[in-house]
Amino acid sequence: MTSILKQALAHETQGAAIYSQAAEITTHDESRMLFLELAQMEEGHAKQLIDRAAKAGADVDCDELKQFVDAEEEKPAPPQMLQEIANGDMRGVLNVALRFEQEAVQNYRTLLEMAQSNEMKILCQELVQEEEDHVKQIERTLLSLDWGIEERPDL
Numbered sequence: 001m002t003s004i005l006k007q008a009l010a011h012e013t014q015g016a017a018i019y020s021q022a023a024e025i026t027t028h029d030e031s032r033m034l035f036l037e038l039a040q041m042e043e044g045h046a047k048q049l050i051d052r053a054a055k056a057g058a059d060v061d062c063d064e065l066k067q068f069v070d071a072e073e074e075k076p077a078p079p080q081m082l083q084e085i086a087n088g089d090m091r092g093v094l095n096v097a098l099r100f101e102q103e104a105v106q107n108y109r110t111l112l113e114m115a116q117s118n119e120m121k122i123l124c125q126e127l128v129q130e131e132e133d134h135v136k137q138i139e140r141t142l143l144s145l146d147w148g149i150e151e152r153p154d155l
Contacts, residue, residue, distance in 0.1 A: 002060050004114055005053060006068055008107045012049070013072040015042035015100055018081055022093045031090060034141065038097070038134060045127060052123045091145055098138045104131040 019039035023032045046069050054062045084096045105128055112124035 002065075004107075004111050005049065005060060005065060008049060008104075008111055009046050009065060009069050010072050011100075011104055011107050012042045012046040013069055014075075014077060015039070015104065016046075017073075017075075017077040018096065018100060021077055022097065026090065026093065028090065031093075031141070034137070035093075035097075041130070041134075045130075049123070049127070052119060055119055091142065094138055094142045094145075098135065098142065101131055101134040101138060105135065 016039045019035045019042060023035035023039065026032050026035065050060075050062055050065045050069070053060050053065070081096050081100075084092045108124050108127045108131060112121060112128065115121045115124055
């Protein structure tokens with residue numbers, strides 16, 4: 001369980017870094033707000049996951065997990081993703097975000113399958129739903145790139 005928790009925590013921490021970077025490079029104010037919101041949510045997921053795993057009685061060392069998150073926060077976002085984001089092309093940035101959120105959905109589904117307590121199962125179900133909502137939001141934003149500027153609800 002700890003290894004899957006660490007994988008999910010690393011993913012959330014990495015997500016915060018990626019979305020923060022995307023917010024810095026985008027020239028669209030609305031997109032910047034979306035990326036900042038996603039970064040903040042990813043940071044919150046990591047804390048929530050540790051806290052609720054402890055409350056659920058999962059066999060985890062919370063201090064070890066917190067130290068793990070601290071160490072992950074020091075790591076830069078993956079170079080391949082940063083390259084895709086760095087060119088500033090909104091479609092490319094959104095495609096990176098979409099793949100990332102789809103991976104998060106899978107991480108939480110895997111964690112849900114391994115969860116033994118109802119508290120952990122509920123948390124994982126909530127996180128799966130939230131990440132699926134992120135996927136839908138990003139897909140809508142991608143579709144809106146083909147619309148006229150005045151028709152874009154997310155940009």
